[in-house]
Amino acid sequence: MTTTTTTAPVLTATGVTMRFGGLTAVRSVDLAVHPGEIVGLIGPNGAGKTTFFNCLTGLYVPTEGTVSYKGTVLPPKPHMVTQAGVARTFQNIRLFANMTVLENVLVGRHTRTKEGLWSALLRGPGFKRAEAASRERAMELLEFTGLADKADHLSRNLPYGEQRKLEIARALASDPGLLLLDEPTAGMNPQETRVTEELVFAIRDRGTAVLVIEHDMRFIFNLCDRVAVLVQGQKLVEGTSDVVQSDERVVAAYLGTPFEGDPGEEEAAEVEAAEAGAGGAGPKKSAVTGDAESTTARTEDEQ
Amino acid sequence: MSTDTTKNTARNTGAAPRTTLLRALTAAGGLAGVLSTFLAWTWTDEFPGDLTVYGYPGGLQLLTLVLALATTLFALSALEIRGLRWLTPAGSTAALRAAALGTFAVTWFTVIAIAVDLDGLVNLEPGGYVAALATAAPVATAFLLPDDTRPICRPKELPSWAEILIIAGAFAVGLYVLNYGIQTDAEHPEPFLGYLIAVIFGAITLTKSGLITRISALTTTHRSTTLIAALVTAVAFPFFQDKASFTELGVNIAIFATVALGLNIVVGLSGLLDLGYVAFLGVGAYTAALVSGATASTIDVHLPFWAAMITGAAVSLIFGVVIGAPTLRLRGDYLAIVTLGFGEIFRLAVLNLDGTSGPSVTNGPNGIPNIPPLEIFGFNFADDHTFAGLTLDSNGNYYLLMLLVTIIVVLVFSRAGNSRIGRAWVAIREDETAATAMGINGFRVKLIAFALGATLAGFAGTVWAHFQTTVVPEQYVFTNTVPPNSTFLLAAVILGGMGTIGGPLLGATLLFLIPKKLEFLQDYQLLAFGIALILLMRFRPEGIIPNRRQQLEYHETGQLDVPDGTGLQNSAVGVTKAEA
Ligand SMILES: Nc1ncnc2c1ncn2[C@@H]1O[C@H](COP(=O)(O)OP(=O)(O)OP(=O)(O)O)[C@@H](O)[C@H]1O
Ligand SMILES: [Mg+2]
Numbered sequence: 001m002t003t004t005t006t007t008a009p010v011l012t013a014t015g016v017t018m019r020f021g022g023l024t025a026v027r028s029v030d031l032a033v034h035p036g037e038i039v040g041l042i043g044p045n046g047a048g049k050t051t052f053f054n055c056l057t058g059l060y061v062p063t064e065g066t067v068s069y070k071g072t073v074l075p076p077k078p079h080m081v082t083q084a085g086v087a088r089t090f091q092n093i094r095l096f097a098n099m100t101v102l103e104n105v106l107v108g109r110h111t112r113t114k115e116g117l118w119s120a121l122l123r124g125p126g127f128k129r130a131e132a133a134s135r136e137r138a139m140e141l142l143e144f145t146g147l148a149d150k151a152d153h154l155s156r157n158l159p160y161g162e163q164r165k166l167e168i169a170r171a172l173a174s175d176p177g178l179l180l181l182d183e184p185t186a187g188m189n190p191q192e193t194r195v196t197e198e199l200v201f202a203i204r205d206r207g208t209a210v211l212v213i214e215h216d217m218r219f220i221f222n223l224c225d226r227v228a229v230l231v232q233g234q235k236l237v238e239g240t241s242d243v244v245q246s247d248e249r250v251v252a253a254y255l256g257t258p259f260e261g262d263p264g265e266e267e268a269a270e271v272e273a274a275e276a277g278a279g280g281a282g283p284k285k286s287a288v289t290g291d292a293e294s295t296t297a298r299t300e301d302e303q
Numbered sequence: 304m305s306t307d308t309t310k311n312t313a314r315n316t317g318a319a320p321r322t323t324l325l326r327a328l329t330a331a332g333g334l335a336g337v338l339s340t341f342l343a344w345t346w347t348d349e350f351p352g353d354l355t356v357y358g359y360p361g362g363l364q365l366l367t368l369v370l371a372l373a374t375t376l377f378a379l380s381a382l383e384i385r386g387l388r389w390l391t392p393a394g395s396t397a398a399l400r401a402a403a404l405g406t407f408a409v410t411w412f413t414v415i416a417i418a419v420d421l422d423g424l425v426n427l428e429p430g431g432y433v434a435a436l437a438t439a440a441p442v443a444t445a446f447l448l449p450d451d452t453r454p455i456c457r458p459k460e461l462p463s464w465a466e467i468l469i470i471a472g473a474f475a476v477g478l479y480v481l482n483y484g485i486q487t488d489a490e491h492p493e494p495f496l497g498y499l500i501a502v503i504f505g506a507i508t509l510t511k512s513g514l515i516t517r518i519s520a521l522t523t524t525h526r527s528t529t530l531i532a533a534l535v536t537a538v539a540f541p542f543f544q545d546k547a548s549f550t551e552l553g554v555n556i557a558i559f560a561t562v563a564l565g566l567n568i569v570v571g572l573s574g575l576l577d578l579g580y581v582a583f584l585g586v587g588a589y590t591a592a593l594v595s596g597a598t599a600s601t602i603d604v605h606l607p608f609w610a611a612m613i614t615g616a617a618v619s620l621i622f623g624v625v626i627g628a629p630t631l632r633l634r635g636d637y638l639a640i641v642t643l644g645f646g647e648i649f650r651l652a653v654l655n656l657d658g659t660s661g662p663s664v665t666n667g668p669n670g671i672p673n674i675p676p677l678e679i680f681g682f683n684f685a686d687d688h689t690f691a692g693l694t695l696d697s698n699g700n701y702y703l704l705m706l707l708v709t710i711i712v713v714l715v716f717s718r719a720g721n722s723r724i725g726r727a728w729v730a731i732r733e734d735e736t737a738a739t740a741m742g743i744n745g746f747r748v749k750l751i752a753f754a755l756g757a758t759l760a761g762f763a764g765t766v767w768a769h770f771q772t773t774v775v776p777e778q779y780v781f782t783n784t785v786p787p788n789s790t791f792l793l794a795a796v797i798l799g800g801m802g803t804i805g806g807p808l809l810g811a812t813l814l815f816l817i818p819k820k821l822e823f824l825q826d827y828q829l830l831a832f833g834i835a836l837i838l839l840m841r842f843r844p845e846g847i848i849p850n851r852r853q854q855l856e857y858h859e860t861g862q863l864d865v866p867d868g869t870g871l872q873n874s875a876v877g878v879t880k881a882e883a
Contacts, residue, residue, distance in 0.1 A: 078740045079742050079745070087740075090737065090740075096730050096734060096737065099726070103729075107726050107730045107738070108742075111741075119722075120721075131723075154607075269320065
């Protein structure tokens with residue numbers, strides 16, 4: 001991945017800060033994503049990853065900082081961000097539950113088509129052509145994500161894993177240059193996770209850069225060219241999988257142990273100590289250390 | 304009755320002998336019910352619809368006759384009699400129960416009404432007692448039947464001319480049933496109440512038996528035939544009416560159904576709760592009245608009607624944008640409150656623009672009377688016209704014009720709804736955050752829906768003004784006992800089924816027709832209306848004609864779109880429940 005660093009980034013976030021009253025959920029985060037890259041964003045629960053995504057996509061107006069896509073600053077309006085070329089999925093699946101699978105993807109085509117009310121009412125040849133083209137493109141994306149045979153199902157009736165895939169297909173329908181995935185494998189079994197991994201690689205190969213939030217470390221380290229670690233709203237480390245994996249501060253952040261130079265060490269120490277005492281070291285927090293074991297366990301499973 | 308049939312069928316189907324016996328008894332009871340309608344039920348023709356004759360049924364007896372016959376036929380179908388099995392594709396027990404219960408309800412209603420109206424049971428002839436007993440028996444036997452276990456039968460392939468014939472027949476029956484209701488005597492409530500009971504139970508029977516599903520499947524395969532049949536039925540309506548007041552009912556129904564359909568774009572498709580929608584009808588009506596050349600109009604212009612229609616729609620559009628633009632930026636209930644306010648402001652403004660409290664525009668509470676009848680290219684709507692031997696009176700003329708407006712609105716609804724913009728509306732309704740994240744400009748798309756709804760109401764309002772010949776402010780209120788009012792329109796949409804075309808049309812028809820025929824309820828009308836709404840929301844929250852989406856939303860168990868071969872093979876009961 002030496003070439004990617006030389007090209008102009010698709011996404012540049014500079015000094016993004018998000019405050020909710022007294023709480024600073026994201027504190028002065030800089031991040032760049034280059035064309036053809038898969039970048040991971042990890043961090044313990046409540047670190048501000050989703051909030052950062054919301055700042056990037058205009059769902060929140062950042063208190064400070066700017067986000068630009070291919071050199072132009074993005075206005076903090078979700079539909080304009082999508083129009084510009086940044087699409088996203090949601091951590092808590094937000095499909096249009098009572099629309100069919102195909103219709104969901106067609107809604108994703110909204111920014112790349114322009115037939116208005118008049119053309120819908122008059123139904124000229126242009127309308128029919130555009131509608132047919134949208135359908136074709138949507139079916140192609142369903143084919144790509146492996147949902148083509150469920151095109152006419154209501155999206156609420158899909159199993160969980162397929163709902164996540166449909167969210168990806170819907171996001172891809174806007175032909176994005178950058179795709180933001182918020183925990184795309186949450187709730188999936190190991191097989192489904194593997195399939196999603198392949199899907200993300202395939203998306204990258206189609207020319208869409210990917211920024212992905214995930215708690216499954218195996219998934220992240222397999223996939224990402226670069227990983228950024230967010231802890232308490234601040235970017236702690238950024239680098240290749242190896243660099244991040246071996247960084248003791250990351251391990252410490254996940255385990256909740258204070259370390260030398262921890263940002264906000266003073267106030268965090270007591271809280272985290274208390275949390276750890278109350279059994280706060282949940283499965284997600286031990287993900288980094290548990291990685292070695294779970295990896296071997298899974299490879300055995302697959303054989 | 305015939306024990307040999309019982310034995311035969313028991314051998315054929317392997318059904319438990321008890322079940323077969325119960326079915327046979329139900330059939331026999333139904334037949335007895337049919338026969339009882341040929342007897343006299345009372346001795347005097349004071350009771351509406353002459354029930355005194357031996358030999359042929361009349362009045363309310365006809366309803367008993369139809370339902371009892373249905374009971375018999377469904378029972379025979381349950382007995383797997385050849386040639387009748389198609390009657391119950393989704394299972395017979397539930398349908399039998401509904402049919403038997405309906406026969407019982409109509410008959411007992413009639414018998415009790417005779418006793419109450421004429422003061423005493425002495426007024427019943429033996430035939431009345433026979434009918435009462437004969438219709439009670441099948442209820443007992445039908446409810447002793449075990450629940451359906453038979454899987455749904457795959458419909459038999461029919462040649463397409465037969466399918467088209469079935470569709471035409473269904474529409475003819477529909478027109479006949481509607482006509483029957485409209486033509487019942489408004490002075491006596493009994494026939495209409497009986498009709499209402501019969502229609503409700505009849506509809507339940509048809510739904511439970513699976514015939515409705517079967518016919519709607521046919522209508523989807525033969526779309527254009529269905530549209531033509533619907534059109535022919537609608538156009539034929541005024542020619543069957545022998546009283547001007549019946550056609551007038553038809554015009555009113557067409558107007559309110561059209562306006563409700565316009566509201567359905569706003570409420571049903573886009574999920575925007577508009578509580579002041581009737582004001583847009585008022586804007587259109589007042590605009591048309593002002594430019595109609597009426598002597599009371601404060602502006603001295605007389606536009607031809609097509610221009611008045613466009614003006615009315617355009618002024619409504621402007622009002623829609625002015626009201627929508629500031630409020631649609633907000634989410635949640637703001638819109639409901641602002642539109643509620645707007646509805647009131649419209650009425651108050653119209654009341655006060657009378658030259659004393661404000662500029663002279665609307666004549667205040669007097670409104671604009673004597674709006675001249677419509678004239679399009681020399682065709683005067685007030686005169687009778689004869690085409691090919693059929694005479695259309697003034698109401699008939701307006702009915703056909705209104706039908707044209709209805710067709711336009713139906714086209715607008717279906718074309719807009721089934722397009723990029725329509726999908727955006729539904730997406731906004733489903734999840735506004737996700738919709739904007741998919742690149743939809745929520746404000747813009749909602750404004751288009753809101754303004755389109757307003758325009759369509761204004762459009763219908765222009766015809767309404769001429770038809771009424773008067774516009775007064777008091778017609779355009781939030782709630783009232785007589786339509787139009789915003790509550791009425793909203794109720795028509797919700798009761799009929801949100802997001803569908805048929806829903807608001809049917810909802811408006813019922814909501815207009817029922818109070819008209821039940822005027823004896825007087826002050827209790829709103830109470831009855833409220834109770835009916837509560838019952839409907841309890842038992843069928845998705846409306847009478849549900850949208851496929853809503854249907855699945857309210858009946859979680861009914862996985863209607865599971866792939867063929869898994870869900871549909873399961874018990875018939877599960878699926879019928881989902882459709883109920
Ligand atoms: N709209 C909001 N108002 C107030 N606080 C918020 C809001 N959104 C997020 N927060 C807070 O910001 C912090 C970061 O939340 P965020 O959802 O971004 O975490 P996350 O890193 O995505 O965690 P997880 O891994 O559990 O998804 C949390 O403390 C959260 O409570
Ligand atoms: Mg999150």
